[in-house]
Amino acid sequence: MVKIIFILFLSSSSFLFASDFSSERGMTNLLGSETWARCATEMSQNNVKVYELSYERTSTMPLSPFAGEYKPKFLPELGFENSNHIYTMDVLNENVNDGNQGTQIDALGHFGHSDKFWDGKGEVDLSGVRYFKGLTAKEVKPFPESPLQKLGIETVPPIITTAVLLDVRKHSFGGRSMKAGEYVTVKHIEETLKKSSLNKRGILPGDVVLIYTGWSDQYEDPDENKIYYSKAPGISFNAAKFLAAKKVVGVGVDNWGVDAFGDPSEMGKEVSQNPDGVVLPAHYYFLTQVGIHTIENLKLDLLAKDSVDLSCVMILPLKTKGSAASPIRPVAIGSSRS
Incomplete structure (x- = not known):
C-alpha cells in the first residue's frame, strides 16, 4: 500500500514541476514512474534506514579553492x-559561491568545452565554446555577469530514483582508501558489481551511481590538515563512458571533484585515456556530452559500512535560476544487503 501511495503521489504531483525543461535535460528525462516504483520497492524492505549523504555546512569545513x-x-x-x-x-x-561548497550537485551548464587549447595566458577565447547539446556560449551565458540562460540548476528535476553503491574501496582495493591521482576504472566497477549483492541486477537506466573511494577519510571539520581539497582519486575517462552507456542520471563520489587530481607522478596510467586538452574527463563527458549530473562531497561511509548496495535516493537541488550548481541534502533509504 505504501508503495502504491508513493507512486501515485509522485505521478499526480509531477505537473507541479512547473516549466518544461525537458529540452535542456539529459539523462534525468528518464526519471518517472518506473524509477519511482523501483524507489518505492527499496523503501518497502524490512529494516530500512535513512542515511544522510551530506555534511554539515560550517565555516570550518573543507572549502573549495574555486568557490571563495x-x-x-x-x-x-x-x-x-x-x-x-x-x-x-x-x-x-x-x-x-554557495552552490559549489559542501555537498552539491552541478548543473549541466557548469561545464563547457572548446576546440581551442588555452595555456592560461591572456584571455580565454570563448568563441568556440560548446555546452551540452551543442549550445553556444552566447546561448548559455551571453555576457560575463549573466546568469545561465540555458542549462541552469533550475532545470534539474527532483531526482528520486534507485541508487547503486559501488564500494570500490572494499571490493577492488582490499579495504584501503584510494590514493590521490588513482582512477576508478571499468575493471573496478565490474569487479565491484560482481562481488556485491548487485551481481545479477547490475546498473539500470535511471539509476544514480554512488562511488565510495574512501577519500572522505581526509574530510575533517575543522579542516586543520588541508588534505581533502589538495588532491583526490577520481573516475577515468573510460569509466565515465561505461557509466554513461548504462544511462545513469547522476554519478556521485566521496570526493570534491568526481575527477582525479594529483601531482603528475601520482596520476594513474589511465590519464592517457583523456582526449587532447581534457584534464577533467568526468566533468567533460558527463556534463557536456551525455547530460549526467556530477554530485560531489558525498558522505558515503555509513552506507558502505552497512552494505546498502541498493537504496532509494532523493536529491533536490535548490531552484536558483541561472546558477551553475546547488547545495543539496541527499538522503538514501535502504537496508543492508550483507
Whole structure:
C-alpha cells in the first residue's frame, strides 16, 4: 500500500514541476514512474534506514579553492514590532559561491568545452565554446555577469530514483582508501558489481551511481590538515563512458571533484585515456556530452559500512535560476544487503 501511495503521489504531483525543461535535460528525462516504483520497492524492505549523504555546512569545513570563503554570520535575536515574538536570522558573506561548497550537485551548464587549447595566458577565447547539446556560449551565458540562460540548476528535476553503491574501496582495493591521482576504472566497477549483492541486477537506466573511494577519510571539520581539497582519486575517462552507456542520471563520489587530481607522478596510467586538452574527463563527458549530473562531497561511509548496495535516493537541488550548481541534502533509504 505504501508503495502504491508513493507512486501515485509522485505521478499526480509531477505537473507541479512547473516549466518544461525537458529540452535542456539529459539523462534525468528518464526519471518517472518506473524509477519511482523501483524507489518505492527499496523503501518497502524490512529494516530500512535513512542515511544522510551530506555534511554539515560550517565555516570550518573543507572549502573549495574555486568557490571563495564560506562565512555565515549569525544575527542577534530580533523583535517583531507590536507583538511578543522574536525571530532569528543569518546571512552569508559577500562573494561566496554557495552552490559549489559542501555537498552539491552541478548543473549541466557548469561545464563547457572548446576546440581551442588555452595555456592560461591572456584571455580565454570563448568563441568556440560548446555546452551540452551543442549550445553556444552566447546561448548559455551571453555576457560575463549573466546568469545561465540555458542549462541552469533550475532545470534539474527532483531526482528520486534507485541508487547503486559501488564500494570500490572494499571490493577492488582490499579495504584501503584510494590514493590521490588513482582512477576508478571499468575493471573496478565490474569487479565491484560482481562481488556485491548487485551481481545479477547490475546498473539500470535511471539509476544514480554512488562511488565510495574512501577519500572522505581526509574530510575533517575543522579542516586543520588541508588534505581533502589538495588532491583526490577520481573516475577515468573510460569509466565515465561505461557509466554513461548504462544511462545513469547522476554519478556521485566521496570526493570534491568526481575527477582525479594529483601531482603528475601520482596520476594513474589511465590519464592517457583523456582526449587532447581534457584534464577533467568526468566533468567533460558527463556534463557536456551525455547530460549526467556530477554530485560531489558525498558522505558515503555509513552506507558502505552497512552494505546498502541498493537504496532509494532523493536529491533536490535548490531552484536558483541561472546558477551553475546547488547545495543539496541527499538522503538514501535502504537496508543492508550483507
